Amino acid sequence: MFVAESQLQAAPALEYQNHYPFPLIPLGYAYSALEPYIDTKTMELHHDRHLKTYVDNLNAALAPYPEFHDWSLELLLTQNDVLPDAIQTAVRNNAGGVYNHNFFFSQLGKSPLKQGSILRSDIEQTFGSFANFKDAFTKAALRVFGSGYAWLSSDKLGSMQISTTANQSNPLELGLQPLFTIDVWEHAYYLKHYNVRADYVADFFKLSV
Numbered sequence: 001m002f003v004a005e006s007q008l009q010a011a012p013a014l015e016y017q018n019h020y021p022f023p024l025i026p027l028g029y030a031y032s033a034l035e036p037y038i039d040t041k042t043m044e045l046h047h048d049r050h051l052k053t054y055v056d057n058l059n060a061a062l063a064p065y066p067e068f069h070d071w072s073l074e075l076l077l078t079q080n081d082v083l084p085d086a087i088q089t090a091v092r093n094n095a096g097g098v099y100n101h102n103f104f105f106s107q108l109g110k111s112p113l114k115q116g117s118i119l120r121s122d123i124e125q126t127f128g129s130f131a132n133f134k135d136a137f138t139k140a141a142l143r144v145f146g147s148g149y150a151w152l153s154s155d156k157l158g159s160m161q162i163s164t165t166a167n168q169s170n171p172l173e174l175g176l177q178p179l180f181t182i183d184v185w186e187h188a189y190y191l192k193h194y195n196v197r198a199d200y201v202a203d204f205f206k207l208s209v
Helices: 040-062 073-078 085-107 118-127 130-143 197-208
Strands: 148-154 160-166 177-183
Touching (some): 040 085, 073 085, 085 177, 118 130, 130 148
Antiparallel strands (some): 148 177
16 A cells, blocks of 8 residues: 555654754643543653653763754664764664654644544555554554554555564664654553553553544
8 A cells, every 4th residue: 555645744743943952842732631541740751851861861962063963863863873983872762762752742632543634544544444453553562572662654655564663763763754653661651551551552542533
């Protein structure tokens, strides 16, 4: 199945100063806006502490290297091997943390999989039904060992696929365009759902449709 170019624009837009110094992007909605599915305290900690740490660490790693201050998150991730050896790992981990969290937070509250959306229509065409996609995506999210993400992405030909990444890696590093994601690090859900990731994934879908 080939996805129309307009479908790629269904991914949450990352609209902000996309170069050093990278900002901590506001959520754009109240910390309590996702209740009862994601609790207020989790959102406060996830955004204001976890994401802020990635932002601060990324800026600290890049500070001594002005030649890379105009690089975007996407370029830092896809051209990481061009960076000095001394900062490659720090930039990969923290740029991934910033990109992934910005993407994840930007889609929450927007119901990106709502009935009638372009993304929902293409999902149904690709997977046969939304139920098929939900089942496959849920299984992917549950099989992530430890910390990471499940993704719906598109390749260069527009073909959609579900994949997982560990820690703060993401599909950009594999030449894919992220369209939809769930953060399954325990800090994304532990205060409300404890260690029951399946309940968190089920609640996450209620925010997405």
